[in-house]
Amino acid sequence: MRRGALLIGMRRGALNLGAIGALSFLVLPFAFFAWATPWGRLHAVAGDFDAVRVSVVYTLAALALIVIGGTPLAYWMARREFRGKTVCEGLVLLPLLTPPLAMGLLLALLYGPHSMVGATAARLGLELTNTPTAFVLAQVYAAAPYYVIAARAAFESVDPELEQIALTLGKTPWQVFRLVTAPLARLGLAVGLAMAWVRALGEFGIVLVIAYFPQGIPVKLWVNLQDLGLDAIYPLLWIFFLVALPLPLLLGIVSRSYVMRTETV
Amino acid sequence: MRRGALLIGMRRGALNLGAIGALSFLVLPFAFFAWATPWGRLHAVAGDFDAVRVSVVYTLAALALIVIGGTPLAYWMARREFRGKTVCEGLVLLPLLTPPLAMGLLLALLYGPHSMVGATAARLGLELTNTPTAFVLAQVYAAAPYYVIAARAAFESVDPELEQIALTLGKTPWQVFRLVTAPLARLGLAVGLAMAWVRALGEFGIVLVIAYFPQGIPVKLWVNLQDLGLDAIYPLLWIFFLVALPLPLLLGIVSRSYVMRTETV
Amino acid sequence: MQIDYLIEAPVRLTARLRVEGFTVLLGASGAGKTTLLKALAGLLPATGTPYAQLAPQERPIGYLPQGCALFPHLSVWRNVAFGLRGRRRARRARALELLERVALGALADRAPQTLSGGQMQRVALARALVRNPALLLLDEPTNALDRATRAHVIGELRALIDQFGIPALVATHDTYLAALADSVAVLADGRVAQQGPPDEVFDRPATRAIAQLIGFENVVRADLVERAARLPESLKSPLDAGAAGRELGIAIRAHDLQLMRNGAAIEGAIALSATIKETRREGLATRIFLDGPMALEALSPSPCGDRGWQIGERVRVAVAPDRMRLVAWDG
Amino acid sequence: MQIDYLIEAPVRLTARLRVEGFTVLLGASGAGKTTLLKALAGLLPATGTPYAQLAPQERPIGYLPQGCALFPHLSVWRNVAFGLRGRRRARRARALELLERVALGALADRAPQTLSGGQMQRVALARALVRNPALLLLDEPTNALDRATRAHVIGELRALIDQFGIPALVATHDTYLAALADSVAVLADGRVAQQGPPDEVFDRPATRAIAQLIGFENVVRADLVERAARLPESLKSPLDAGAAGRELGIAIRAHDLQLMRNGAAIEGAIALSATIKETRREGLATRIFLDGPMALEALSPSPCGDRGWQIGERVRVAVAPDRMRLVAWDG
Amino acid sequence: RAATPLRVAYAGSMGTVMDQQLGPAFAKANGVEFQGIGQAAYALAHLLESKQMQADVFVSVTSGPMRILLKDGLVREAPPVAGTQMALAYSPQSRFAKSFAGKQAWYEVLESPGLRFGRTDPATDPQGRNVIFTLMLAERYYHAPGLAEKILGPLRNSAQLFAEPSLLTRLEAGQIDATVGYLSAIKSEHLPFVELPPEINLSNPADFDAWYSKASFTLSADGKTTTARPEPLVFYAAVLANAAHPEMARKFVRYLAGPEGQRILRESGYDPPVGPTLR
Ligand SMILES: Nc1ncnc2c1ncn2[C@@H]1O[C@H](COP(=O)(O)OP(=O)(O)OP(=O)(O)O)[C@@H](O)[C@H]1O
Ligand SMILES: Nc1ncnc2c1ncn2[C@@H]1O[C@H](COP(=O)(O)OP(=O)(O)OP(=O)(O)O)[C@@H](O)[C@H]1O
Numbered sequence A, B: 001m002r003r004g005a006l007l008i009g010m011r012r013g014a015l016n017l018g019a020i021g022a023l024s025f026l027v028l029p030f031a032f033f034a035w036a037t038p039w040g041r042l043h044a045v046a047g048d049f050d051a052v053r054v055s056v057v058y059t060l061a062a063l064a065l066i067v068i069g070g071t072p073l074a075y076w077m078a079r080r081e082f083r084g085k086t087v088c089e090g091l092v093l094l095p096l097l098t099p100p101l102a103m104g105l106l107l108a109l110l111y112g113p114h115s116m117v118g119a120t121a122a123r124l125g126l127e128l129t130n131t132p133t134a135f136v137l138a139q140v141y142a143a144a145p146y147y148v149i150a151a152r153a154a155f156e157s158v159d160p161e162l163e164q165i166a167l168t169l170g171k172t173p174w175q176v177f178r179l180v181t182a183p184l185a186r187l188g189l190a191v192g193l194a195m196a197w198v199r200a201l202g203e204f205g206i207v208l209v210i211a212y213f214p215q216g217i218p219v220k221l222w223v224n225l226q227d228l229g230l231d232a233i234y235p236l237l238w239i240f241f242l243v244a245l246p247l248p249l250l251l252g253i254v255s256r257s258y259v260m261r262t263e264t265v
Numbered sequence C, D: 001m002q003i004d005y006l007i008e009a010p011v012r013l014t015a016r017l018r019v020e021g022f023t024v025l026l027g028a029s030g031a032g033k034t035t036l037l038k039a040l041a042g043l044l045p046a047t048g049t050p051y052a053q054l055a056p057q058e059r060p061i062g063y064l065p066q067g068c069a070l071f072p073h074l075s076v077w078r079n080v081a082f083g084l085r086g087r088r089r090a091r092r093a094r095a096l097e098l099l100e101r102v103a104l105g106a107l108a109d110r111a112p113q114t115l116s117g118g119q120m121q122r123v124a125l126a127r128a129l130v131r132n133p134a135l136l137l138l139d140e141p142t143n144a145l146d147r148a149t150r151a152h153v154i155g156e157l158r159a160l161i162d163q164f165g166i167p168a169l170v171a172t173h174d175t176y177l178a179a180l181a182d183s184v185a186v187l188a189d190g191r192v193a194q195q196g197p198p199d200e201v202f203d204r205p206a207t208r209a210i211a212q213l214i215g216f217e218n219v220v221r222a223d224l225v226e227r228a229a230r231l232p233e234s235l236k237s238p239l240d241a242g243a244a245g246r247e248l249g250i251a252i253r254a255h256d257l258q259l260m261r262n263g264a265a266i267e268g269a270i271a272l273s274a275t276i277k278e279t280r281r282e283g284l285a286t287r288i289f290l291d292g293p294m295a296l297e298a299l300s301p302s303p304c305g306d307r308g309w310q311i312g313e314r315v316r317v318a319v320a321p322d323r324m325r326l327v328a329w330d331g
Numbered sequence E: 001r002a003a004t005p006l007r008v009a010y011a012g013s014m015g016t017v018m019d020q021q022l023g024p025a026f027a028k029a030n031g032v033e034f035q036g037i038g039q040a041a042y043a044l045a046h047l048l049e050s051k052q053m054q055a056d057v058f059v060s061v062t063s064g065p066m067r068i069l070l071k072d073g074l075v076r077e078a079p080p081v082a083g084t085q086m087a088l089a090y091s092p093q094s095r096f097a098k099s100f101a102g103k104q105a106w107y108e109v110l111e112s113p114g115l116r117f118g119r120t121d122p123a124t125d126p127q128g129r130n131v132i133f134t135l136m137l138a139e140r141y142y143h144a145p146g147l148a149e150k151i152l153g154p155l156r157n158s159a160q161l162f163a164e165p166s167l168l169t170r171l172e173a174g175q176i177d178a179t180v181g182y183l184s185a186i187k188s189e190h191l192p193f194v195e196l197p198p199e200i201n202l203s204n205p206a207d208f209d210a211w212y213s214k215a216s217f218t219l220s221a222d223g224k225t226t227t228a229r230p231e232p233l234v235f236y237a238a239v240l241a242n243a244a245h246p247e248m249a250r251k252f253v254r255y256l257a258g259p260e261g262q263r264i265l266r267e268s269g270y271d272p273p274v275g276p277t278l279r
């Protein structure tokens, strides 16, 4: 156990209390929701499972793209010093900052059928509106900045000396990244991935604008509400939790269990 | 400059290319937006500045609450080992995961005028729907998990030995936190704060349900779009960027400049 | 100051020792020196006296950890001044004063990451001293220092310790440091196996582990020696006493073994025959590894060439009886 | 192997030295030893031969950094096996073999955080050895080790070096280690100021900085000595030569200074008068600080009590001419 | 003066007239604060029904959303306050803009290859259903068999369906060439439009039983199939049973139906209300 100052040096009551209070506050709506759910007459609405499939499959695809593109960007931002780095940081924050609806509109303007990008893509057979590609695009914009920012902080906290030592042991930079940097940054990377996953899965505003179809869970929730009323969202929301939570939890467990079981004290 | 393996051991071309490619992709919609903006006939719509005021003031309030409650929670999760910790992690992720619209509905269920909590609060003179309090509430739920998760990862990467040494130098746990833990975790904390800020500012789905009023920027964007069409959102979105970006950029600069200007190589 | 600590984890230690003036804690790598110092600082759970009931921040100690552990976000002088209260100007003045004493006044405004290993160690020492603690706990305070710097730093340390009467417990492997101590405590087999003034401990180690630690290259089972050589009476009677109870060993420093060409006669010394297995140049001397009734190591003061010892040559090994030390074989 | 490096930052170094067998790099704290080793490993920009054009991962070197820098996410054996390719079984076998040689076979599956300082250092050494490199760069490989462990580890290291003919460049403060070396290079004032076999370097330091580094407690300006005492002819003529060019100093080890009660006559030695300023017990000996025409430090082999030196007492200090060494005063 | 504002939940298409004219005018005249919440009518109805949202007045387009609240007892009576009609709007940036403005029949232009037609989801949005009715009626009225099928494709044709904000933005940006929607909303967006004959624009209550009802289609939701039939394009306003300010709410409904309200509505492009009060 690696115990810090607050746990060694003070009676733990205050910290525990504060922490558990804050946690309860965050969890309260879900507890209430569990309590209010009419478990007896819970049944999925037609199309709910399609929505689950759409969400999971395309979010995984988006996640893959995010990791592939975001990892080099994050590493680069962590290790390179150059003028205008602050500007870069601001730029990465932009998509995070933009309210989803506005982000959706921006994407619609850029990737829509008559825009330059959209028209070119369409000519190549890649429709960027109301298609799986558009859906994935929306999710990438929604989630990538979370991953990049978390991964960048994680990379920054890896001691460059360890990477250097690994080089002197004859590993190529790519092996060093795989064997040293990534494992040491795994906690932050896992956090980033988990955030990206939940953001992408839960994304509503952007998707609503540029990919009303295929309908993933968030849009389906919206449709169910309009169509059938509040009762129809209970089951889908529970299914959503069931589907979405395992990945982040697994990421958390794996990234932590990978830590060598260290100090026994 | 603290250079890692990839920058020492390989020709930099590939990494630079990947990173700049990814960055451009993320920034493209904004570049396009800047290009498409009709700068000549840009003018704010009535109520836009009210929306800015509402957003900034209440988001700052929400941020304060998030820091006060989230910091102990994050520290506790970083340093305490206990059974069921994984469950706690999952619980913190829940509000992140829930699509904003659904989150809004959950909050309405719990804090709405006809719920137990909402009714009690109303009797105490605290309306929790369409009031500033509700607005702040929505933002706290939207943004707190980001802060908690980032702060937790940041605290986890602070070497407990340094905290312990600070204790042996006669500092109280609270001083240790202030003088050692927080400064060493500042990068991650800044990232968490920046994320929380932009999430809270940009939050639309939750606010739409439980706090349509007072109207912050995201709801106003929506209203402008519905009422006046696309042209009315250009100015507000630019104002939004102008208002929202300075804080995260400042956080980034401060947290980095605080690092001692180290190795000159 | 009397210390009496019981530690359960990561290693079980029963530490009972006196800290008076400059007390050195010797112990093999992994014996638990760091563990004991951390427990005294309140950073590991332990029971005993003094301080065990106090939180670490309430203990009047100054602790220099083995890895220095400088605060990476604070400049050198702020690291030193960390433990102080009061106005910046006063804190800086006090920090600079201590930095001068460890010959680092010029680096006060540097970041700790830009220091060399030895410079870091000196900053950590200054930091541990800054609060005028009632007990100093120093974990390897000089192992990154060259001779001249070490002599200077130790001189300043002694001056401080003497001036303020602060007792210091110093974990080290450095026998030079141990020789300077007022008292040496040896940690072995989970307890303080011996404590005394350095000349006593260095001259009369109590156990085999201690003898090896302080540089007796040869420690052999007494019964082996007994069988192979005539023993003087002064050793015979304790050996017989040992035969009744626990096993004993005989410890001899390499440079106390004398090598002679086979056949040469020696008076008044114990001698046996051996074969030269290996020789190794060691600065101005030569280390000679011997095979025979027991493996032995001798140090010939002159370079190899002078006497021309050949590998495989049979020699007589002799040792003056007063250079042999009787030690307990286990624990 | 001939090394010829030019380094600009963080300190300017011109390093020109031969690495043959076991070569020790001596230098004061902050002289640039770590800097040189890092540059050789390719971790700092530098120009020169060999390897300077190669990326670090292409250099056939084994590097043990000063702080050990074990991979915290890998168990002990995986740290050692990190540089190996091939099947897990073979890699583990090789790692265990090396761990045995540093007496850590039993800890192969531990996490590095649970090791003591000395244990970490040995793991880092094993890791540096694992690829049979063409050049070993060891930064303070033994400073966390006790005498017995150090002797064992150095023995194994020598055996490896001799067996595979790998040259090793070892930065250290440890004069014991330096005495064992095939060659000693001294880094001072940004360059390799002297290189030679240890007995030569230890006996004939070239400059004042080197003399202080290797333990000549007294280095005084030659003109001061000249004024205060009669000098033998053997010293006089080089001094006159020095007078023409650069300044010279005279270096004397503390234990080569003999102290006598005032008035006693000495033959064939240089003598001057001084006052005892301070005495300090040092294990079995006593260190005596003297004031006079120049500050001096003497080491009396017997404990203080034997001769009863008093603070403030006036004494004669003598030194045999052949114990004095002429050194360059600056650089 | 009321402590909390008067809260009016209304069908999103009324945004401009409510937020910029009726609301402010009423607020000024009566010394209350006015808060308008414009969203999809069915979503509002469901939120009000399940008490997740609280409002004083609800204004719905068509009777469907209002019936949810009537059934639930949250509303006792809902008088009509305005009407509108379906019209075709096209993008001024569209390459077909000239054709729409010219002599060619609008439905022929809609059939042009490459034209992008947009509409909202018939599953959730009454407007989306009305688009389908309009085209089905046009097919009969112009004797052009297969017209609706040709223009619309499948009922939920993913190439044409957009969420409302997306649809409007795209239309303005020229990414969608044309849509069919409420004339009142089209006018407030200042989009060029083509008026449709009363036989197909769903505005004439007299036509309902005989003519409009010939158009219908089936939709399935939650396993049940329902048949959608046209309803008159009428806006209904109602005071909610749990209103915080029932008095002021009634006053607002009367204001909408009164001369001042009607004048503003008319000037904003709305038709006068027709048909009976819903109960
Ligand atoms: N967290 C831990 N878990 C398990 N074993 C540990 C842990 N920490 C230390 N040890 C073991 O406890 C023993 C004592 O460690 P300690 O660091 O006190 O040794 P030390 O005497 O300071 O050695 P050194 O001189 O090498 O620094 C070592 O064998 C070490 O491997
Ligand atoms: N990044 C840096 N920025 C500025 N100065 C530095 C930096 N790194 C090292 N130095 C300085 O360069 C000098 C040489 O450092 P180096 O670590 O090579 O010394 P060293 O000989 O290894 O000393 P030690 O024996 O104490 O480890 C030191 O004075 C140090 O303060």
Ligand SMILES: [Mg+2]
Pocket: C033, C034, C035, C066, C139, D116, D117, D118
């Ligand atoms: Mg230790």
Ligand SMILES: [Mg+2]
Pocket: C116, C117, C118, D033, D034, D035, D066, D139
């Ligand atoms: Mg160094």
